[in-house]
Amino acid sequence: MAEMWINMGPQHPMTHGLWNLKVKVDGETVVDAEPEVGYLHRGVEKICEDRTYPQIIPIADRLCYGSSLTWSHLYCMTVEDLMDLKVPPRAEHIRVVAIEMQRIASHLMWLAAYAVDLGMMAGFLYAMRDREIFIDLLQALSGSRITYNYPRIGGVAHDLPPNFQRDALRACDYMDKKLKEYEDLYDGSTVFLMRNQGVGILRREDAMNLGVTGPTMRGSGIAYDLRKDHPYSVYPDMDFEVASHPDCDCYARYRVRMVEMRESARIIRQALAKMPQGKWRTIAPRTAPEGTGIGRVEDPRGEGMMYVVGDGTDKPYRLKIRSPIFVSVSAAPKMLIGYKVADVVAIMGTLDMCIGETDR
Amino acid sequence: MDIEKAPSMIDGNPEEKVLRSLAEGFPRTISGGEKLKSGVIRAHVERTDLYAVCQTLRDSLGFEHISMISAVDYPDRFELVYHITSYQSRLLLELVTGTPKDDPGVDSVSSVWGGANWQEREAYDLMGVVFRNHPKLERILLPMDTMFHPLRKDFKG
Amino acid sequence: MNGEDQASPSVGQVMMFKSKEFLKWSDEVMEVVLKRSAVGGSIDVLTTDFFNWATRNSIYPLHFGIMCCALEMAVASAPRFDAQRFGVIYRSTPRQCDVLLVNGPVSKKLKPALRRLYDQMPEPKWVIAMGECAISGGPFWSGYSIVQGVDKFIPVDIYIPGCPARPEALIDSFLKLQKLIKENKKGLLTGR
Numbered sequence: 001m002a003e004m005w006i007n008m009g010p011q012h013p014m015t016h017g018l019w020n021l022k023v024k025v026d027g028e029t030v031v032d033a034e035p036e037v038g039y040l041h042r043g044v045e046k047i048c049e050d051r052t053y054p055q056i057i058p059i060a061d062r063l064c065y066g067s068s069l070t071w072s073h074l075y076c077m078t079v080e081d082l083m084d085l086k087v088p089p090r091a092e093h094i095r096v097v098a099i100e101m102q103r104i105a106s107h108l109m110w111l112a113a114y115a116v117d118l119g120m121m122a123g124f125l126y127a128m129r130d131r132e133i134f135i136d137l138l139q140a141l142s143g144s145r146i147t148y149n150y151p152r153i154g155g156v157a158h159d160l161p162p163n164f165q166r167d168a169l170r171a172c173d174y175m176d177k178k179l180k181e182y183e184d185l186y187d188g189s190t191v192f193l194m195r196n197q198g199v200g201i202l203r204r205e206d207a208m209n210l211g212v213t214g215p216t217m218r219g220s221g222i223a224y225d226l227r228k229d230h231p232y233s234v235y236p237d238m239d240f241e242v243a244s245h246p247d248c249d250c251y252a253r254y255r256v257r258m259v260e261m262r263e264s265a266r267i268i269r270q271a272l273a274k275m276p277q278g279k280w281r282t283i284a285p286r287t288a289p290e291g292t293g294i295g296r297v298e299d300p301r302g303e304g305m306m307y308v309v310g311d312g313t314d315k316p317y318r319l320k321i322r323s324p325i326f327v328s329v330s331a332a333p334k335m336l337i338g339y340k341v342a343d344v345v346a347i348m349g350t351l352d353m354c355i356g357e358t359d360r
Numbered sequence: 361m362d363i364e365k366a367p368s369m370i371d372g373n374p375e376e377k378v379l380r381s382l383a384e385g386f387p388r389t390i391s392g393g394e395k396l397k398s399g400v401i402r403a404h405v406e407r408t409d410l411y412a413v414c415q416t417l418r419d420s421l422g423f424e425h426i427s428m429i430s431a432v433d434y435p436d437r438f439e440l441v442y443h444i445t446s447y448q449s450r451l452l453l454e455l456v457t458g459t460p461k462d463d464p465g466v467d468s469v470s471s472v473w474g475g476a477n478w479q480e481r482e483a484y485d486l487m488g489v490v491f492r493n494h495p496k497l498e499r500i501l502l503p504m505d506t507m508f509h510p511l512r513k514d515f516k517g
Numbered sequence: 518m519n520g521e522d523q524a525s526p527s528v529g530q531v532m533m534f535k536s537k538e539f540l541k542w543s544d545e546v547m548e549v550v551l552k553r554s555a556v557g558g559s560i561d562v563l564t565t566d567f568f569n570w571a572t573r574n575s576i577y578p579l580h581f582g583i584m585c586c587a588l589e590m591a592v593a594s595a596p597r598f599d600a601q602r603f604g605v606i607y608r609s610t611p612r613q614c615d616v617l618l619v620n621g622p623v624s625k626k627l628k629p630a631l632r633r634l635y636d637q638m639p640e641p642k643w644v645i646a647m648g649e650c651a652i653s654g655g656p657f658w659s660g661y662s663i664v665q666g667v668d669k670f671i672p673v674d675i676y677i678p679g680c681p682a683r684p685e686a687l688i689d690s691f692l693k694l695q696k697l698i699k700e701n702k703k704g705l706l707t708g709r
Contacts, residue, residue, distance in 0.1 A: 010630055011581050013609040018583055018627065038501040039627045040584065043660040045486070046510055050659065059656055065585035065681075109588070112595075128595035146588055146681055208424045208447065211475020222447065229450050230399060294400070294443070294454070296427075307430050307441065320430035322443075330478040356584055359501060359624075502662065503626045510661050 003031060006341075010039050014117055014345055017355030019329070021348065028340045033333040037326070040359040048319045053079055053153060053288065056319070061147040063321065064357035067106035067300045068147045069098050069138075071357070074297045076151045077232065078306040082293030083153070083284060090278045091155035092234045096271045097168065098141060098150065099297075100264040104175065105134040106300040107257045110352045111182065114254075117349045118195055123185065130178055133171050140164065155281030165272050172265040179262055186254070196251040200335045200347035203248055210331040213324050214302025215260065216351060218244040219253035226298035237274065238267050253350040260300075287314045301325055301352050323357040374449045375401045378421055385416055392456075402454040407440075410457055411467040414442075418472050422448040426469070429479040431487040433513045438464050438489055459489065468494040486511040561704030572615070572641070573698040575604040576691060579614040579634070583621025585681045586648035590620055593684040600688055603695075611637040616694070619671070620682075622650035622663045628670060635671050643697075645690055646673045649680040656680070 009020035018039045024032035044063065048056050060075040061068040073095055080087060087095075108131040115123025135145055140161050142150035150157050186192050202212065207220040217224065223244040227235045243259035245252035288310035296305045302324025311317040328351050335347050379393035379401055389409040395401050405413050417423040427443040442455040459466055468491035470477040480491045481500040488509035491497055499506060508515055551557035582590060593600045594607065608614050611634050623631060635644070646667050649655035654665035667673060674697065677690045 010627065011579070011611075011634060013580060017587075018621075038503075039624060039630070040621070041501040041624050041626065041662050042622055042657040043510060043662045044657070047657060047660050062585060062656065065588055068585075113591075125596050128592065129597065132592075132595075132597050145683065146585055206474075209474050211426055211473065213425075224447050229447075230452070294452075296452075303427060305428050305443065307428065307443070309432055318430075318432045320428065320432075320441075322428040326478060326482075327475050331474070515661075 002026075008344065009036075014348060016113060016349070016353040017358075019353070019355050019358070021332075021344070023336065023341065023344060025341060028342075030336050030339055030341060030344065033336045033344075035329045035332055037329065037355065037358050040355050042360065044360045045319055045321065048316060050315065052286075052314045053284075053316065056316070057151065057153075058147065058149045061149055062356065063360065064299070064301070064323075064325075064354045065146055066109055066352075066354045066356075067102050069102040069150060070297055070299045070304060072149065073099055073151045074295050074299075074304050074306055076153050077297065078293045078295030078308050079153050079284075079288065080293075081295055082291060082308050082310050083288050085154055085282065085284055087155055088279045088282060089234070089276050091280045093271050093275045094156050094160060094280060095151060096234055096238070097268055097275075098138065098148075098156075100267045100271070101134050101138055101168070101171075103264045103300050104261050105131050105138070107261050108134070110257065110300075114349045115186075117345045118192065120186075120189070120192065123182075126178075126182070126185070130175070133174065137164070137168060137171060140167075152281055153284040155279070157281070159280050165275075168268060168272060172268050175265050176262065179258065183258060193251070195343070195346050196249065196254060196350075197247075198249050199339060199343050200250045200350065201248045202331070202335050206331070206334050207248075210334065211327040212302070212331050213327070214299065215243075215253050215256045216302070216328055218242070219256045219350075220248040221246045226296055226303060230296065232295075232297065234271070234274075238270050240267050250346055250350045257352075287312060288316070299324055301354060301357075302328060304357075321357075321360055323360065325351070325353050325355070326358045329353065329358060374451060375399070378446075378449075378451060378453065379403065381421060382413065382416075386413055389413075396454070399450060400452045400454065402456065404456045407457045407459050407466045410455075411469060411472070413455070414444075414469045414472045417444060417453070422446050423451075423453060424448075424473075426473040426476050426479070427452070429476060429483055431483040431489050431511070433487060433511065435513075437461060438487065440466060440483070440489065442469075464488060465490040465492055467492050468497075470494055485509070488512060558704075565702055565704045569699060569702045573695040575606075576616055576694060577606055577608045577614045578616040578618045578645075579611055579638070580607040580609045581618065581620075581634070583619070583623070583627075584648075584650060586620035586650070586679075589681050589684050590618060590647070590687060593687045598684040598688060600691060603688070603691055605691055611635075612639065614638055615642055617642065617644045617671075618647055619644065619651040619667045619673075620647040622655060622657050623667050624663050626662075628664055631667075632670055641703075643674045643694060644671055645675045645677065645694065647677045647687060647690075648682045649678065652676050652678065 003024055003026045005022050005024050007022055010018050020036040022034045023030050057072050060072045063071045108127045112124045112127035139145055142148040202220050204220050207217045223242050225242040228242050240263045243256045245255050290312050291310055293308045305322035307320040308316050309318040375395045382390050382403055386409055389406040390403055392404040423444045423446045425445040427445050430441045432439045437458045439458050444453045468480055480494055483489050484497055485499045485501050617635055646652050651667045654663055657663050658665055675690050677686050679686055
């Protein structure tokens, strides 16, 4: 059978952004794969060298639009490390509540898009409906639906709105009930299990060496989560489990994300219960000292990291952004070789790609 | 499934252990080892020994994961900053190396950690640093026929 | 060119064509009979309203998401905002689409691919520029690798401001597009 290269992209029915996947097929089996990114490159790192520190917060939001609070929070953490700024405890708790809500919304978006890829429209409709509840809560908090511009260097922009605690607890209870319904819907579908179990194996050693992080790594049996093992903010006070699964296939990554949603609801309840009174923001200085700052967060997609170099002015000298999906996509060929063309959609879907952060 | 716990604290905390092993293993090329904060350490290395240091880090010191490779354009040199994570000991090492502007090249570490492959391609694409022995050093984010390296300070967009 | 069936002339005149000759013949005949004569004009008078109603109530956009506004495009077809009640169904291939929704910044690498997608869509087609990035470059206007606005190389019919544009704004733009289609009624046969 002749081998040939097929282009899947940049416009393709897989709903996850703008990239190109060249697969070399021998009949129906994938023999080689080569991802090609860069269709969404906006030059964010160069733009950031021309903007003052607070002006970069909305740009950091638009890095990964599926979970934009994580990225603006990461940027603020990095600059606070550079400026040696202490954030008040109330702001830290508000940040944790907002980030965990964003994690649930991001995983629900993944669930919806993944269902569409596998042909299960019912999953898309249910997951999008439930995601709207968390989007409404975040809209009450910050004023916008997806790119929030809510964290500030030194805290958060404004305090919690009235009745937020009551509504957030109601949303967490509702989510716990709905997670059971999702598990019945997905795990009860024989076709879903057939398309996911045993497909897209990424072995533990490959995951560690190739730099894959996040739910993809935890689905290969490595129970490492930056919130537990390298904690930041007020995560040391929160009690939650790290989700991991020993099979290294697509089903394992799906289970990891479902457990993470449940643990996020748990963290939201604890953070709201422990929320102290006080200020929600300290005013940051206008110029940053000379030096460097690092920030790391556990993004819903993996390990996000930023490195900023300050030079005494009010604009950064260099801002480097580490995107988890950039590295995971380079590990994609390891997961694709040997499977059929129809499995490509399922495998790339479990990576939960957000091309905004890949291409920056 | 768990990873092994951090090594015992009998002979110093893990950050100092790693810095000491590096300083003893490469006395002439490693300098400036310091602990930045809990769990984060930094060291400076000459670019000639970069590959050997990285191999030691992966094989005997348990640093399995390369988090980030950044390239910074200073007026007198290009600086490459490697952030390397150890899952076992929960440490982050910031390894800094410099390369002169007229010959911007270091050895590629993509054979040590596969995760460095695309990160080095991106540093080449945007900053113009050449990585010797890289399996496929091509542009990755910009179109293939781009003539400039945008992140350099002398490029005005 | 008419060929005649030699075998059984009693059955009647049967015309045999090769496919290319048939296309040429039908072009000539249809051109004369339908498009230039009064027959075409009267068919148009009877059917234009109907076809126009069908076109504007079944706008098929292309399944093409670039950046954040693409999430709002996906949400617009979700249960809460539900664009499908206006006949809007997303199709995966440009050959079956009416509308190209550009919902993010266009980088120089993407420009030829987007132009090819636009050229692959059959007439009549419209373009909606959704969000600030497609209108003018948005927050990234000073970047070195984006095109400052999609109307630099594709003609745009409707602009939706917002960063990101809300799903209600997208549905409003579909309704405005329906009004635009209604106002520019053209006969399918004569084109007038």
